[in-house]
Each structure stands twice: as C-alpha cells, then as structure tokens.
Amino acid sequence: MTDVQDLDKPDEIATLIRDIREIMARNRLVEGLVVRSDEPNHALVERIVHKQNLTRLAQKLEKLHPADIAMILEALPHEDRLAIWELVRSDHDGDVLLEVSDSVRASLLATMDREELLNAANSLEADELADLAPDLPEYVMQDVFTALPLEEREQLKFALSYAEDTVGALMDFDLVTLRADVRIEVILRYLRRMEDLPDHTDKLFVVDRIGQFQGVLFLKTLLLSDPEQEVAQVMAREVVRFHPEDKARETADAFERYDLISAPVIDEQNRLIGRVTVDAVVDFIREASDEERLAQVGLREEEDIFAPILRSVKNRAPWLAINLVTAMIASRVIGLFDGAIEQLVALAALMPIVAGMGGNVGNQTITMIVRELAFRKLDNDDIRLLYSKELRVALINGLVWGGVLAVITLLLYHEPALSIVMMSAVSLNFLAAAFFGVTIPVVRMKLGRDPALGSSVLITAITDSGGFFIFLGLATMFLLK
C-alpha cells in the first residue's frame, strides 16, 4: 500500500455507493426481462447497457484505495456486496479483506474458493496474514504456510503466538537495519539502490553483528547529517522500545504521549525482532473504543445493518438474559413489600425515582473511576481518597436532590412523613451507589480484569434492587401501622 492516492472525499464514495445500488437494482430488473419474449430487442439492449455499466464500475473500483473499496462493500446489502466483490481486482483482495469489519469479512471469505483464498493470502505479509488467520479455513492456512519462505514462516508463527491485545500482534517485520560503523554516505548510496522503503519508515534500526538493538537513525538525521560521519556519531540510542508481550493498550499510550511514528520491538536478549507503527496503533485505538462501546450494551460483535435477523437476535440475547435476571431480583424485592404498597399505593409511583436516580449516580462514579484507571494504576492512598470523595459528593447530592424530591412528594401527596422517607431513601441509595461505584471497578482492577466491562450492568442492578429495598423498607418501618 502507498500513502499516495486520489483525493477520495467521503462524499464521492457516497455517490459511488448510490450509483452501485442503482446499477445493481437495474441488473435485477434486466434479469427479470428474460421472460418477456415479446420484446427480445428491448431486453437485449438493456443487457448491453447493463454490461457497459458494470465494466465502467469495475474500472472505477480498480482505481480506488483498498480502504475505500472496503468502505463501499460495508455499505452494500449482502447480494450487491458479493457482486461487487466479484468485480474487485483479485490482487487487491488481501488488502481489502484486512480493511473490512469482521462480519463483512466472513461473508466475503465464504464466497471465495481455495485458489482465490490462496491468492489473496499470498499477497499479504506475515503480520497481515496473522490478522486474517482466524477467519481463514484451516486448509488454506496450511497451504499458505508451506508456500511461505522460511523467514516469513517463522514470522507468521511468531505473530500468531501472541494474543490480540499485545505488541506481538500489533508489530510488523518491515525493518531496514544497518550497522553503527558505516558512514552516512554509504547508507545514502545503499538506499538509492533500493526499490522502496517500508511504509511509515521514519527511522532505520541500528543493530550489531548478532542482531542486538543499538539505536535508531532517523531519516531526518540521515538527510541533515554530514555524509562523512559514521552512523554511531549521529544515531539516537535512547529510544522508546517495546517487548512483544507488552500490552497493546500501554503501547498506544506511549505512542500518544511521545508522538511516535514507529518504535522497535526487542526480545529479552535485546535482539531487534520487529517494529510497531502508528497506523497499527491508530487502528488498535479505534477498534478498542468501538469494542468498548458495544460491550457497554452487552454486544459481542458488530452487526452490519444487512446482517440476518437471527444473528442479531442471538448477538443481543446475553445482555437481555442478564437483565432478565437482575430485573426479576428487583421485582422479587418489590414483591416482599406488597403489603406496604397495598396500604400506600403512592410508594409504587415513587420507588422507580429512587432506583433510577441511584443508577445515575452509580454510573457517573464508575465512569470517573474507569477513566482514572485507564490513565494510571491507583494505589491505596488514591483509593481511600476516591471513596472519601465519592461518598461526600453522593451525600451532598443525596441531600440536595432528595430535598427537591421531598418537596415534590409533599406537594403531590401532602404527607410529610412520606417526604422524609423519600429524602432518606434517595440519600442512602446515592451513598450505596457511590460505594459500589468505587468498589466494582477497583476490585476488577485488583483481580486484573478490565474495570469497565459489565460494571454498568452490575451497578444498575445494585441501585435498582437496593433502591427498592431501602425505600420500601423505610416506608414499612416509619409509615405503616
């Protein structure tokens, strides 16, 4: 892939997508024309026009960047998508497959035969193949594997051995290495004999005879230095470096903090084994925040809008199942107090306010803490401070908003005792929300889990059932005979 391409503004792609849909709709119409044998010429003309349209379309697609082709495929209904996929030049296949989302990738791969899959796979580099590997049929991967040169085979094995959220899965092997005792002038001549440099090359890597990492030579240093100098005189020795088992998330933080374009990856023996580039980091950041957003509403995978209904139903089931359980618990809590509600039906109308606002407080606390945890590890001092701060904020909020609700309750029901119960229940539920809002993510962090995942569902369950219990319990104690 190259950094250079046509100026493809999103609007132009949108236009192209509309065109494709029209042509495809017409296509289906033309296919329908066969039956009308009374007007054979008409059908024939239509078919020729259609063929021409398709050819023109194929020419347009050929000129597009793989990422744009991917974007177009994403925006098309299943049937049109496969038709366009047929039109795409086969030497682009691999790159396009890398760019599309998981669900679209699966639908595209399903239409490809063994040879097409092999061709697509062979056009990719080891680190790209590793990204695609989980979606490829076993037999294709075997074929690809045996067809690879030894070095790339090792690289592929290496990349596959690391989990998705590590540097090992993020890195590539496109290294330009050189020795420290060479003159700049020699490097310049050496480069001029090369066809191309890997994308995102802002630095060359300096290693010794046994492959140990010694430093980097920035391209800009190469350009600015006196050609008679040796690499050792101008190279940078203290650079941010990573290990393949480092967390991708922390690597992304480092890229952001230090404004990196590329960084070396070394093993425990300080041997240079690869590099991470900023484009892989940007993709990682985007995907991580996308996954997080889906996980918040219990969705495991993205659905494109053309996905089959039943897959969507399945995708959305786990969260609904969890919610069914938590809602049933809350319902049984209310059931405990049916005598109280029968005596004072106002309780039924007021109880969702206590529960709902408690949920808000809990979610605000959790969001703050997850944000703080994403930024740095919290020590015990910090955690103590957090409890103290969140509980105090909750208490003030409880008294303020509970007070407002007490006044509204008084205006609606003219029962001062009910007002006081309302205010007390809101305050207590806010305190519970703040307490668990700190506890849940902190405990998850201490257990080494993602502090965000499922926290919102859990806190809402607690503030719902807890809110009902506190409110109806206080009402039973103080309002009923």
Place this chain on the structure above:
Amino acid sequence: MTDVQDLDKPDEIATLIRDIREIMARNRLVEGLVVRSDEPNHALVERIVHKQNLTRLAQKLEKLHPADIAMILEALPHEDRLAIWELVRSDHDGDVLLEVSDSVRASLLATMDREELLNAANSLEADELADLAPDLPEYVMQDVFTALPLEEREQLKFALSYAEDTVGALMDFDLVTLRADVRIEVILRYLRRMEDLPDHTDKLFVVDRIGQFQGVLFLKTLLLSDPEQEVAQVMAREVVRFHPEDKARETADAFERYDLISAPVIDEQNRLIGRVTVDAVVDFIREASDEERLAQVGLREEEDIFAPILRSVKNRAPWLAINLVTAMIASRVIGLFDGAIEQLVALAALMPIVAGMGGNVGNQTITMIVRELAFRKLDNDDIRLLYSKELRVALINGLVWGGVLAVITLLLYHEPALSIVMMSAVSLNFLAAAFFGVTIPVVRMKLGRDPALGSSVLITAITDSGGFFIFLGLATMFLLK
C-alpha cells in the same frame, strides 16, 4: 520536542510518583518540626535532608519528557502538584501545559505570574498557543500577541478563528516547502544546511511561485531517487489534502483509512497554508472518545480525583436534573394507574421489568445505529432497511423474552391473563424501543447534530414511561373490573 527520550516505562513513573508523595509528606512533617524547640538540631538535619531530596527530585524531573511530567502532575494531590510544578524547569512549562488535562491546566495556570505565563507562552508555536489560548488570561494573550513576529501572529489569528472540531484547529504551520523545478541533489544540499526538520516530517511540500500546492515529495523518495532528477519527476501529485473548515472527525477517518503521517491543508485558492500530522489526529481521537464517554453519563468535564467536592457536585448536576424530570414523568404515569395497582399489587412488582428490559433493547438499537452513522451517512434506503430490521429483531426478542417472562409470571402469580398482559406489554415496549432507537439518532443526524449525545437518556425515558403506560394500561383494560 523530539522523538527520542529515555525508556520511561509507566512503572518507573509510578515509582517516581510514590517517591514524590513520600518526600512531600515528609516535607509537611518537617515544617511541623519548627515548633518543637527542644530538639532544634533534629529539625535542622531533617530540613537539610529534605532540601537534598527536593534537589535530587528536581534533577530527575528535568530529564523527563514533558508528557511524563504532565502525567506525574495529574497523579498528585493539589498541594503536592503545585509544589512539583514549582520545581519543573521553566523552559518546559509550555510543553507540560499542553499535555495536562483541562482541569489540571487551570490549577497550574492559576499559580503562575504574568512573567512566567509569558515565558511559557513564548516557548510555544502558533498552533500550540492557539490550544492554550482559551485558558490564558486576556492580558497575557495580548502581550504574547504583540511580541510575536508578524507571520506567527497571522498564524495564531488563523488557528484561533477555527472551531475545536475542525482541521483549522488541528493543523500546524511547520512546513518545509520547495519548488518543482529543482533537482533532488539541490534539495539534499539545502536540507544538510538546516538545523532540524519539523517533527512528523514524512514529506516535503511542493508549491509554485504564488504558494499554490502542487504535490509532495516523500522523504523516502528523496532518499531513493537519482539526485540528478528534478522534483517534478518524482513528486506525488495526487495526495489526500484537507481544507481548514473540514471536520476533524472526517480527517481522523481519512488518516486511519489511508494510514497517513502528515497531510497538506489548502485554502479555496489551492494555496498551501499548513499541515495536519498524525500525532494531532491521535490526540483528537483519544479526546473525542473520552468526551463521548463522559457525555454518556452527562458529565461536561473530566474531574481529577483531587478536584474539590463542590465542583464535582456541580459537574454531575445536569444529568441528575434531567433524570429527576424523566423519573417524575414516569412516576406520574404510574400515578395514573394507582387504582389498578391497589386492586392488583403484582403489577407494581412486574412493571419495572417491562420498563427496564425495554430500555436495554432501545440502548442496543441506538448503539448499533450510532456506530453505523459514525462510519458513513445513511441514505433513505438504509434508514428504511434499519427500521425494518430493528423492528423485526425487536418483535422476535419481544415474543421470546416476553414468553419467558409470561411463564415466570404464571409460576409466581398463577394468573394466565396477567401472563398474557406481561408478554404483550414486553413485546409492545420492545417495538417502541426499536422504533425510537432508530428515530432518535436518525433525526439528530438529519438536524446535523451529534447522533449519540443524550440519545441514551432520551430512549430510557421513553421506554420507562412507555413501558409503565403500556403495561398498566393493558392491565387496566384486560385484568380489572
């Protein structure tokens, strides 16, 4: 700033933060020692040790990258933070201020006098100054402005004139430009006479005599080409370019899609005015996703854990106020049916299930659609498809989960009619959730607003009040006499 720095792993920074806290705690202890005049020598020794500690600390901090200093400042309580801020070398001030979060920045700026502020501001470039400008006192900005050379003054004016979410606010002015009719060899000699190239220079920009953008010369092309060739022969003419009024979000998408490191910004007359670099884009992506996360729970600004309680209370108030209103509406809906609840108290226990699960369905739908909208504009065909898909998914889910709930209701209350009401209410509320789950973000998009913002609050309000109304309404119609 440079790409080269010490290998500062997060762990080392965490250790440093702990050390600082200890030293500062000891500091407060030492200050407390004055009063104990019976042991003056002890106090003196302690003070000397403390001074030494501070000096050593200052030396350590001096060697750190501004981003790391920022990270340390963020992690310290207010008092310690200001003490460390005093220690930081003043020529780093500007860079550190750029890196810290808004709330910490405000607390740091508040301690700086006019001269310090001016020094910090003068160390920055026009585009960086523009980022800092909203937080600086008016009189400092005036001084800075008059002190700037004419060119930079124009750049600052320019950068300030664009909204935060546009390319104009993202771009910088660090351009290396050249003419198309020059030989590569001349460029190489020209560069060798330069002190440094701007960070993130992966390409030089080719302009004509009147500043019109003609193309780019990649550093790698410069290195790989025959020095006798002219720039015109090897430059890339078709590159992704932006306009200052383009949305930052779309620019970030383009950087991600085309794996860019830097890109030219041109005006309507095709004149080159600046460039966008990938580090600014990464910062933008991070900040945008951070803001989105906070906005989801109605928070306007980040709070650090050391923020004053009352500021937190204020920051969290708007969402709680909105929730108070929506909860009151839901409560009044329930109030409409108090007769029904009095007759059949089981309704009070079951109604939160209908409301809560409807809210889940609505939030899942909204998340899917906001995701789709972030990715591309939806046309009317897409929207029709979305309604059809989401309503069908909701209907199936309603029948499935409503069916499960009907069975549970039957087991608990032994009333078949109540079971049927439960199932119908769940299905209807799911359909309402899906309908508004599509409608809310789509309408917001059509109005040109952010489709995500506040969508979740709105859909939950609808499914709560709607769920109560549907369930209690059906119960009144079919169950009660």
